[in-house]
Amino acid sequence: MGGAETVRVELGSRGYDILVGDGLLAQAGPLVKAATGGRAPIVVTDETVAGLHLATLERSLADAGIPTGPAIVLPAGEKTKDFAHLERLLDAILGRGIERSAALLALGGGVIGDITGFAAAVALRGIDFVQVPTTLLAQVDSSVGGKTGINTRQGKNLVGAFHQPKLVIADTAALDTLPRREVLAGYAEVVKYGLIRLPGFFDWLEENGARVVDGDGAARREAVTVSCRAKADIVGVDERESGDRALLNLGHTFGHALEAATGFGPRLLHGEAVSIGMVLAFELSVRLGLCPAADAARASTHLAAVGLPVRPTDVPGVDWDVDELVGHMAKDKKVRDGRITFILARRIGDAFTRRDVDSAVVRELLVEAVRG
Numbered sequence: 001m002g003g004a005e006t007v008r009v010e011l012g013s014r015g016y017d018i019l020v021g022d023g024l025l026a027q028a029g030p031l032v033k034a035a036t037g038g039r040a041p042i043v044v045t046d047e048t049v050a051g052l053h054l055a056t057l058e059r060s061l062a063d064a065g066i067p068t069g070p071a072i073v074l075p076a077g078e079k080t081k082d083f084a085h086l087e088r089l090l091d092a093i094l095g096r097g098i099e100r101s102a103a104l105l106a107l108g109g110g111v112i113g114d115i116t117g118f119a120a121a122v123a124l125r126g127i128d129f130v131q132v133p134t135t136l137l138a139q140v141d142s143s144v145g146g147k148t149g150i151n152t153r154q155g156k157n158l159v160g161a162f163h164q165p166k167l168v169i170a171d172t173a174a175l176d177t178l179p180r181r182e183v184l185a186g187y188a189e190v191v192k193y194g195l196i197r198l199p200g201f202f203d204w205l206e207e208n209g210a211r212v213v214d215g216d217g218a219a220r221r222e223a224v225t226v227s228c229r230a231k232a233d234i235v236g237v238d239e240r241e242s243g244d245r246a247l248l249n250l251g252h253t254f255g256h257a258l259e260a261a262t263g264f265g266p267r268l269l270h271g272e273a274v275s276i277g278m279v280l281a282f283e284l285s286v287r288l289g290l291c292p293a294a295d296a297a298r299a300s301t302h303l304a305a306v307g308l309p310v311r312p313t314d315v316p317g318v319d320w321d322v323d324e325l326v327g328h329m330a331k332d333k334k335v336r337d338g339r340i341t342f343i344l345a346r347r348i349g350d351a352f353t354r355r356d357v358d359s360a361v362v363r364e365l366l367v368e369a370v371r372g
């Protein structure tokens with residue numbers, strides 16, 4: 001592809017390419033056709049993205065000789081990632097009389113990617129799907145790696161499956177229409193790669209982060225490509241999170257609890273929760289004597305400088321309940337023998353997992369954090 005970067009996720013027969021570049025939506029047709037073995041996919045999107053980018057994609061698919069039927073359009077936002085919408089989605093897919101050779105195409109952010117990927121994992125016990133992410137968060141993180149699923153009353157992403165896409169097409173120009181708050185939420189996951197294992201990338205973000213969030217084309221492409229490479233490297237060696245993949249969860253044990261406590265609503269976006277969660281994870285590392293306070297301060301300062309929330313008290317109108325947060329954290333998928341696995345840091349760019357964290361220290365940290 002002229003002008004596009006290709007990042008390979010090396011997973012043997014389940015391996016796939018991630019294409020990153022401006023204008024790829026209009027060139028998606030032949031790429032999707034090759035990935036689906038010549039079949040027209042069923043496109044799943046949300047109401048906002050349908051109005052902005054669906055026509056471009058559909059035109060490209062039709063020009064490639066794979067005209068699609070009507071897209072399945074779900075409501076926008078995190079609340080769509082639930083059982084009710086999954087049922088509605090599966091009903092719509094199965095209602096088209098599909099065979100096992102069918103493929104889905106997720107056009108949208110992480111919500112559409114996660115629920116569509118899960119529908120693909122379970123429809124007829126597994127059909128193919130392609131990811132066409134349109135948020136920064138989805139381009140740098142959720143479209144890659146095959147974690148699919150939904151939220152439940154019990155918590156975040158508690159029902160799901162590992163199911164890898166056949167192809168990821170990240171059109172960075174599609175981010176031009178993304179509201180700034182959503183850009184920032186995605187940027188938190190970009191910073192995550194620097195914090196867990198790429199200190200040089202974190203340095204670069206301190207210099208260039210403002211360009212990334214302001215939509216500078218070259219900076220944005222670089223941030224998406226480096227992030228995808230980092231995630232592809234980790235997923236390629238630990239697809240099912242038995243080891244290093246857990247590092248991608250930096251900030252998520254706290255973050256998912258904050259999201260659950262706010263009802264998965266628009267008050268706190270996933271990326272915003274991750275930003276606060278990463279700062280709490282660094283502060284926990286400092287309290288445990290594992291990380292210099294200066295590194296925690298540097299991480300927090302950068303996230304706050306671009307405009308992300310870094311404390312629970314930065315979220316307006318929430319009366320945080322520490323018992324409730326601790327209860328949500330106890331349901332984290334990384335709990336083993338009743339102990340939460342925390343992702344901590346020795347310094348910026350050097351994260352590790354730890355299971356023997358004293359719960360009293362965690363509680364004390366949260367009590368102080370929600371007080372402000």
Ligand SMILES: NC(=O)c1ccc[n+]([C@@H]2O[C@H](COP(=O)([O-])OP(=O)(O)OC[C@H]3O[C@@H](n4cnc5c(N)ncnc54)[C@H](O)[C@@H]3O)[C@@H](O)[C@H]2O)c1
Nearest residue numbers: 048076077109110111134135137141142147174177178270
């Ligand atoms: N599977 C994974 O590995 C993984 C990784 C990270 C996050 N996630 C999940 O991803 C979800 C968050 O994804 P998200 O932040 O993309 O949220 P999202 O899918 O809700 O999208 C955010 C908002 O942006 C709108 N939007 C999408 N593309 C747009 C565009 N180009 N222009 C204008 N508006 C656009 C959407 O309609 C929505 O309102 C969470 O559920 C999170 O748990 C999953």
Ligand SMILES: O=C(O)C(=O)C[C@@H](O)[C@H](O)[C@H](O)COP(=O)(O)O
Nearest residue numbers: 141145147156157245248249252333
């Ligand atoms: O891909 C991964 O692995 C991640 O942890 C990426 C996270 O950014 C993402 O939010 C993921 O969905 C969290 O996974 P979970 O297993 O904690 O639900």
Ligand SMILES: [Zn+2]
Nearest residue numbers: 189252270274
């Ligand atoms: Zn995340």
